[in-house]
Amino acid sequence: xxxxxxxxxxxxxxxxxxxRSLETIISSGVASTxxxxxxxxxxxxxxxxxxxxxxxxxxxxxxxxxxSVEDAGQNQITAVAGGKDRIExxxxxxxxxxxxxxxxxxxxxxxxxxxxxxxxxxxxVRSGAEAVVPVLPMTDTxxxxxxxxxxxxxxxxxxxxxxxxxQTPQGFAADTLRRAHSLYLTDVAESGPDAIAPTDxxxxxxxxxxxxxxxxxxxxxxxxxxxxxxxxxxxxxxTRERDHASASGHETTREVMRGRGGQ
Numbered sequence: 001x002x003x004x005x006x007x008x009x010x011x012x013x014x015x016x017x018x019x020r021s022l023e024t025i026i027s028s029g030v031a032s033t034x035x036x037x038x039x040x041x042x043x044x045x046x047x048x049x050x051x052x053x054x055x056x057x058x059x060x061x062x063x064x065x066x067x068s069v070e071d072a073g074q075n076q077i078t079a080v081a082g083g084k085d086r087i088e089x090x091x092x093x094x095x096x097x098x099x100x101x102x103x104x105x106x107x108x109x110x111x112x113x114x115x116x117x118x119x120x121x122x123x124x125v126r127s128g129a130e131a132v133v134p135v136l137p138m139t140d141t142x143x144x145x146x147x148x149x150x151x152x153x154x155x156x157x158x159x160x161x162x163x164x165x166x167q168t169p170q171g172f173a174a175d176t177l178r179r180a181h182s183l184y185l186t187d188v189a190e191s192g193p194d195a196i197a198p199t200d201x202x203x204x205x206x207x208x209x210x211x212x213x214x215x216x217x218x219x220x221x222x223x224x225x226x227x228x229x230x231x232x233x234x235x236x237x238x239t240r241e242r243d244h245a246s247a248s249g250h251e252t253t254r255e256v257m258r259g260r261g262g263q
Contacts, residue, residue, distance in 0.1 A: 008108035017111035028115035037082035113221035134217035135164035180204035
């Protein structure tokens with residue numbers, strides 16, 4: 001990415017990925033408490049980013065379905081020092097959200113995830129699902145790779161009709177997610193370094209024998225990992241800002257016309 005900073009602090013059109021993620025979460029209306037797990041050495045920077053959100057909340061561009069700008073100011077946002085990996089960071093964050101019945105785990109690198117994805121995930125958990133992930137269909141041909149001596153050998157096509165690309169936020173019944181993390185800690189204590197760590201929280205919940213339910217993801221919820229992702233991200237942001245400005249201009253024109261009609 002051309003930066004030594006964590007991805008959450010990479011700038012995209014003048015705002016960090018963390019700030020853009022927080023703005024989206026707030027505008028989605030699904031969260032009352034937000035916990036940001038940041039590397040300890042960047043904790044104060046995370047606090048500064050959160051402060052910038054609270055100061056500019058009234059001017060933030062909220063989704064049309066959000067009830068009001070004032071609602072955004074009711075979110076409690078806390079920054080905590082994260083752990084050595086994703087799993088430990090989520091465990092720490094869970095301790096700061098003990099009153100929550102539903103937990104959504106989001107990757108700030110997916111800063112452009114539309115608010116509607118957050119709402120779909122939260123609604124599915126409220127409807128009774130223990131674990132929910134947003135997904136997209138697999139469009140590329142996928143093969144299994146095996147290392148043989150100095151070469152990588154590929155094996156057969158996988159049936160992509162049954163494969164999905166998994167995104168975030170991932171949503172969970174809070175008690176279920178806590179139990180899944182507790183079981184993982186037990187596995188680590190028993191197996192030590194040989195314990196296999198899943199790549200996401202949904203993988204932890206699967207170990208409990210529970211189903212992980214899919215909802216529609218969004219192509220704009222890309223994970224910004226490489227420089228090319230930033231280029232695409234900048235295009236998405238520029239398009240959204242242009243569309244928002246155009247919609248605001250049309251609304252202003254309608255207000256003026258209504259005002260003239262009432263004279």
